[in-house]
Amino acid sequence: MASVEGLVKAYERFVSLPWGKSVAPQQRVWFALYDPRDERRLRVRIGAFEAATVRSDHAWIACDLTDEFARWMSAHDYRESYFESPEDLGGMVLDEFADHVAETVKQALASPSAGPESVVALYGIASLFGFVRVSRLMEMVAPHARGRLLVFFPGEHDNGNYRLLDARDGWNYLAVPVTAQEGIPL
Numbered sequence: 001m002a003s004v005e006g007l008v009k010a011y012e013r014f015v016s017l018p019w020g021k022s023v024a025p026q027q028r029v030w031f032a033l034y035d036p037r038d039e040r041r042l043r044v045r046i047g048a049f050e051a052a053t054v055r056s057d058h059a060w061i062a063c064d065l066t067d068e069f070a071r072w073m074s075a076h077d078y079r080e081s082y083f084e085s086p087e088d089l090g091g092m093v094l095d096e097f098a099d100h101v102a103e104t105v106k107q108a109l110a111s112p113s114a115g116p117e118s119v120v121a122l123y124g125i126a127s128l129f130g131f132v133r134v135s136r137l138m139e140m141v142a143p144h145a146r147g148r149l150l151v152f153f154p155g156e157h158d159n160g161n162y163r164l165l166d167a168r169d170g171w172n173y174l175a176v177p178v179t180a181q182e183g184i185p186l
Contacts, residue, residue, distance in 0.1 A: 003038075003041075003180060004034060004038050004041040004042050004045050004180075005045070005180075006180030007032060007033075007034055007042075007178070007179070007180040008045055008048045008049060008052065009180070010178055010179065010180050011032060011049055011052055011150075011178050012052035012055075012056075014030075014178050015052055015053055015056045015058065015119065016052075016055075016056040019117075019147075019148070021116075025142040025143045025145060026138070026142050027176060028142065028145045028147070028148050028149060029138060029142050029145065029148070029149045029151060029176070030148055030149070030150045030151065030176045030178050031151050031153040031157065031176070031178065032049070032150060032151065032152050032153060032178045032179075033153050033155065033156070033157050033178065033179045034152070034153070034154055034180075035154070036126065036154035036155065038154075039126060039154055042123075042152060042154075043123070046062070046121070046123065046152075049121065049150070050062070050121070053119045053121075057117070058117050058118055058119050058147070058148075059113045059114070059115065059117065059118035059119070059147075060118070060119055060121060061108055061111055061113055061114050061118060061119070061120045061121065062108075062120075062121050062123070063104070063105055063108035063120060063121065063122045063123075064123055064124045065101060065104065065105075065122065065123070065124035065125060065127060065128060066123070066124030066127045067124075067127070068100070068101055068104060068124070068127065068128075069097065069127060069128070069131055072097055072100050072101075094131055094132070097131055097132060098131075098132045098133075098136060098137065098140070099140075101128065101132055101137060102137060102140035102141055105120075105122060105137070105140075105141045105144075105149075106140075106141055106144050108120050108122075109141065109144045109145055109146065109149065110144065114146060114147060115146055115147060116146050116147050117147055118146070118147035118148070119147060119148050119149075119150050120145065120147065120148070120149050120150065121150045121152070122149060122150065122151045122152065123151075123152040125151060125152065125153060125154065126154050134151075134153070138151075150178075157179065
């Protein structure tokens, strides 16, 4: 995979292009793909993505999911029992967490500054691994994006298939990939 700097440059070119007004909700989602090993480098450069967005006359709203599981679990009524028996943390409980994450993202998408000309940047996706499938999260939130939802995605894209952290079988999704290797997607 190419560098984070290359991704910043590709994104800057991409965000400055005219936006289609009548695109499907899934196509309002952009996946900025990077090598999972570059997570810290990407975090340091988030401000460069914001600056590129603002230079292109779009608003920027950040939504960091990194600590979302810890926040959710700390407020959960049965947290102590899950700490004692983590194997019980599955099924319906993780469905509750998926709903919680989706609501968090929907709140960012519904913020007053998140209009049709804005970018809501979603990062910390890797912290959801093992708890929530990104494909499910995108199904839940994409219809709520009025502008664009930029998902910083540590993984791979190949022929429309996305693989988070290169660990699971991929899923086919209509999101627009932004990659450093390919430059501006078509």
